[in-house]
Structure formats: C-alpha cells, structure tokens
Amino acid sequence: MSTPVLEVSEELVARYRTRAPRYTSYPTAPQFGPLPEGAVAAALGRNDGPLSAYVHIPFCKSLCHYCGCHVEIHARRSVGAGYVDTVLAEADLVAARLQPGRQLDQLALGGGTPTFLEPDDMARLVDGLRARWPFTPTADISIEVDPRTIDAAYLDRLVDIGFGRYSFGVQDFDAAVLEAVHRAQPADLTLSAVRTLRERGNFDLNFDLMYGLPHQTPESFRTTLDVVVAMRPTRIALFLYAHVPWMKPAQKLVEKHGIPDAALRSRLFVLANEVLGAAGYETIGMDHFALPGDALLAAQASGTLQRNFMGYTTRAGLDQIGLGVSAIGSFGGVYAQDLKDREAWTARVTAGELPIERGFVLSADDTRRRSVIMELFCNFQVVLAPGEFPDERARLAPMLADGFVVLDADTVTVTPLGRHFIRNVCAVFDRYLEADAGARRYSHTA
Ligand SMILES: C[S@@+](CC[C@H](N)C(=O)[O-])C[C@H]1O[C@@H](n2cnc3c(N)ncnc32)[C@H](O)[C@@H]1O
Numbered sequence: 223m224s225t226p227v228l229e230v231s232e233e234l235v236a237r238y239r240t241r242a243p244r245y246t247s248y249p250t251a252p253q254f255g256p257l258p259e260g261a262v263a264a265a266l267g268r269n270d271g272p273l274s275a276y277v278h279i280p281f282c283k284s285l286c287h288y289c290g291c292h293v294e295i296h297a298r299r300s301v302g303a304g305y306v307d308t309v310l311a312e313a314d315l316v317a318a319r320l321q322p323g324r325q326l327d328q329l330a331l332g333g334g335t336p337t338f339l340e341p342d343d344m345a346r347l348v349d350g351l352r353a354r355w356p357f358t359p360t361a362d363i364s365i366e367v368d369p370r371t372i373d374a375a376y377l378d379r380l381v382d383i384g385f386g387r388y389s390f391g392v393q394d395f396d397a398a399v400l401e402a403v404h405r406a407q408p409a410d411l412t413l414s415a416v417r418t419l420r421e422r423g424n425f426d427l428n429f430d431l432m433y434g435l436p437h438q439t440p441e442s443f444r445t446t447l448d449v450v451v452a453m454r455p456t457r458i459a460l461f462l463y464a465h466v467p468w469m470k471p472a473q474k475l476v477e478k479h480g481i482p483d484a485a486l487r488s489r490l491f492v493l494a495n496e497v498l499g500a501a502g503y504e505t506i507g508m509d510h511f512a513l514p515g516d517a518l519l520a521a522q523a524s525g526t527l528q529r530n531f532m533g534y535t536t537r538a539g540l541d542q543i544g545l546g547v548s549a550i551g552s553f554g555g556v557y558a559q560d561l562k563d564r565e566a567w568t569a570r571v572t573a574g575e576l577p578i579e580r581g582f583v584l585s586a587d588d589t590r591r592r593s594v595i596m597e598l599f600c601n602f603q604v605v606l607a608p609g610e611f612p613d614e615r616a617r618l619a620p621m622l623a624d625g626f627v628v629l630d631a632d633t634v635t636v637t638p639l640g641r642h643f644i645r646n647v648c649a650v651f652d653r654y655l656e657a658d659a660g661a662r663r664y665s666h667t668a
C-alpha cells in the first residue's frame with residue numbers, strides 16, 4: 223500500500239529551510255579528504271564475496287542547464303574509445319588488489335551519458351569487465367540511457383551485451399519546461415525506445431523525472447505524469463531539482479526562467495504521488511516509485527532496502543567499486559573517489575597507480591551513524607540501542623512536536639509528513655554537519 227503524502231505548509235518549509243545533504247553516503251562527500259597511505263589497497267583486499275561496480279561515463283552531447291552530474295560536453299563519440307581503454311586499465315589496477323575469484327553481482331553504467339559511447343566501445347567495456355570479474359547468475363546489469371542518443375540498433379546491441387535494466391532520462395515531457403533547461407526531447411523518442419525494448423524482452427525500465435524546474439505547473443506536470451504512466455515504466459525516480467549554482471554555474475541559466483517556490487514544489491510532489499499512486503505505483507523510500515512485483519518493493523517490505531551512490535538498491539552489503547573519473551567506491555570500511563579531471567585521472571592510471579583523489583576511512587561511530595541514516599532514508603524507521611544517541615534524541619524534539627517523527631521507547635519512526643523532511647531528520651544523526659555549519663551549502667531539502 224502506498225502511504226499518502228501530505229502537502230506541507232509554507233511555514234514548515236520556511237522553518238526547516240536549513241539545507242541538508244541527500245545522504246547517498248555517510249559521511250558525505252564534502253567530508254572526504256586525503257587518505258592515509260595504503261588505506262585503499264588494504265580496504266580493497268579486506269573482503270571476499272560478490273562485488274558491485276559503478277562505471278562513470280562523463281560524456282554528453284549537450285549540456286542540460288539543470289545538470290548536477292560530473293559531465294564533459296563533446297561533439298564526437300570517438301573520445302570514448304580511449305576512455306574505455308583507461309577504465310579497463312583502472313579495473314586491472316583494482317583487480318590486482320582484490321582477493322582472487324570475485325564476481326560481479328551488480329554493474330551500473332552512469333554518467334554523463336553512457337550511451338554516448340560507440341556501441342563497439344560499450345561492448346568492449348562490458349566484455350572487458352566480465353573477463354576480469356565474471357557476472358553472478360543473478361547479476362543486476364543496468365545502464366542510464368539518454369533517449370536522444372540511441373536508436374533501435376543501439377538498443378539491440380545493449381540487449382546483446384546483457385543489460386537487463388534501462389534507466390531513461392526523461393525529466394519532463396512539457397516542451398516549455400524542456401526548452402528552458404536546454405533539453406529538446408519529444409515524448410516520441412522515449413516512447414519508441416520503450417517499444418523497442420518491450421519487443422525484445424521483459425526488461426526493467428526506469429524513468430528519471432524531475433520536479434522544481436522552470437515553467438512546471440500542476441497542470442503541465444499532470445499531463446507529463448499521464449504520459450509517463452501510459453508508458454508504464456516499472457520504476458520511476460522523481461528527483462527534486464537540486465539547485466547548486468555555486469557548484470554548477472550553468473544552473474544560473476535555469477534561474478533566469480524562474481524556479482518554482484517551496485509551496486509549488488510541494489504541490490508538484492504531492493500531485494506526483496497522487497497520480498502515480500492512482501496508476502498502481504507504490505512509493506519506495508524518499509523519491510522512488512515502482513509497480514507491484516518490483517524487487518525494490520520486496521526489499522522495502524522485508525526491511526532490506528539499501529541506498530548508495532546509485533540510488534536505492536536491493537543488493538545489501540556488497541563492496542562497491544567505482545571506475546572512471548569522479549566515481550566513488552565504498553569497500554572495506556573506506557570511501558574512495560577517483561580524480562575528477564580526466565587528464566589527471568588518465569595520467570595516474572597510465573602510470574600504474576590507483577587514480578584516487580580523496581576519500582574517508584570510517585570509524586565505528588561513522589559506521590553506526592551511517593546505518594541509522596540509511597535505515598531512516600530507506601525504511602523510515604530505526605531502532606536505537608537503549609540510551610544510545612541521547613543528544614540526537616534531544617535534537618529530535620522539535621521534529622516530534624511538528625509531527626515529523628514518533629519516538630516510541632527506542633524506535634524512531636518517520637511519519638508521512640516527516641518524509642518531506644527526511645534529510646532534516648537524518649541530519650540530526652550527522653556528527654559532521656554541525657561542525658560544518660555555514661562552511662558548506664546544500665540544495666533545498668523540500
Ligand atoms: C546522469 S543523468 C541521466 C542519464 C542521461 N545523461 C540523461 O540525461 O538522459 C541522471 C539523472 O540525474 C538527474 N539529475 C541531473 N541533474 C540533477 C539536479 N540538478 N537535480 C536533481 N536531479 C538531477 C536527472 O533526472 C538525470 O536523469
């Protein structure tokens with residue numbers, strides 16, 4: 223059953239306007255710094271068992287002005303060939319430090335735009351990874367697809383390569399919204415990609431949607447949502463536009479068109495929940511939806527839903543390897559992020575060194591706080607040990623009074639209203655945020 227989502231008052235939004243991270247990791251990336259010598263190699267060698275890998279492909283043909291991802295704009299796809307060589311060389315460096323015999327239980331290609339690669343380069347990349355780490359029989363192999371970069375032949379190739387889950391960047395179908403953010407993408411493009419894949423097999427399809435973009439109104443967004451549900455993707459990720467122009471200067475171009483205020487954003491979110499709920503979608507965590515039968519829903523029901531840099535996932539506890547510029551890995555109690563600058567990253571790999579720029583070694587306290595924050599984000603409930611986190615319990619008091627959470631003995635439960643403010647609730651357990659106050663800026667939380 224979907225939980226009803228409540229509209230939030232402007233007064234509440236104003237009062238909780240303090241910005242907070244999205245917690246795809248804890249500690250969050252701004253806390254990352256230099257790693258002690260040998261820490262990454264030691265952490266890579268620490269564990270055994272199946273692996274998860276994320277490969278970052280930074281290239282795009284044109285820049286969507288809202289984009290918060292690490293991207294490079296290129297006219298020619300050929301830039302991808304050398305990049306794939308370097309990713310595979312990086313995989314060798316990683317494999318040499320892992321215990322032998324490890325297999326991939328999950329592979330995700332993201333970006334940027336993975337489908338910017340020439341199909342042959344894509345096949346070389348996946349075959350190369352498979353040669354280093356064979357896939358488990360149940361491996362989840364997924365790719366982010368920009369419908370503007372593919373045709374039926376490319377999709378056929380992706381199916382042959384072995385991708386089972388396809389995530390389409392849709393954002394909105396409204397022409398005025400798309401024009402304001404510099405992304406021309408007629409609905410027909412998405413529809414024909416969906417049809418092609420459906421003819422080829424029973425694949426999991428995800429749509430990325432965004433709310434909080436210029437010119438979005440409840441009417442326009444309802445029309446978009448109606449088109450979306452008619453295409454019946456198995457999953458939908460509904461992202462709140464993260465406006466961080468101090469980090470992504472192109473977003474100032476979005477600002478010019480006027481960004482919906484907090485009240486409108488809230489209305490759009492509630493509307494999406496209503497339309498998707500009426501169409502049979504159930505909510506997952508903060509901002510995902512899925513049709514009954516989806517593995518994420520089963521994971522949510524059994525309390526095993528996880529969250530990582532790839533979003534919500536069913537694969538709990540796997541070491542996560544990051545390959546490619548800016549990619550973040552999480553393994554053996556360490557976060558490690560690759561260099562963002564492609565030249566520097568290439569030079570480091572070519573020199574036979576792991577291209578890690580920065581990271582974090584988690585203490586026992588960090589690990590416990592991470593599990594509390596992730597449980598709240600995924601399952602909206604966490605059980606604390608008796609007497610654990612006394613200061614944090616005290617800091618939850620205003621949120622108890624505002625009806626965001628219920629504290630029953632040692633169990634913290636986030637209410638439907640509190641889901642709007644899940645980032646604020648989690649921030650209570652973030653021991654670095656206070657120390658950081660004023661030094662960092664995050665996007666709006668609702
Ligand atoms: C790497 S992109 C998607 C793949 C492909 N490049 C495309 O655009 O179709 C991943 C998703 O991140 C989301 N996204 C990008 N910038 C964002 C921002 N500033 N705030 C919230 N979501 C954002 C978009 O929904 C986008 O589809």
Ligand code: SF4
Binds near residue numbers: 285333334368
């Ligand atoms: S949204 Fe996708 S296509 Fe657009 S700039 Fe970002 S990564 Fe590239």
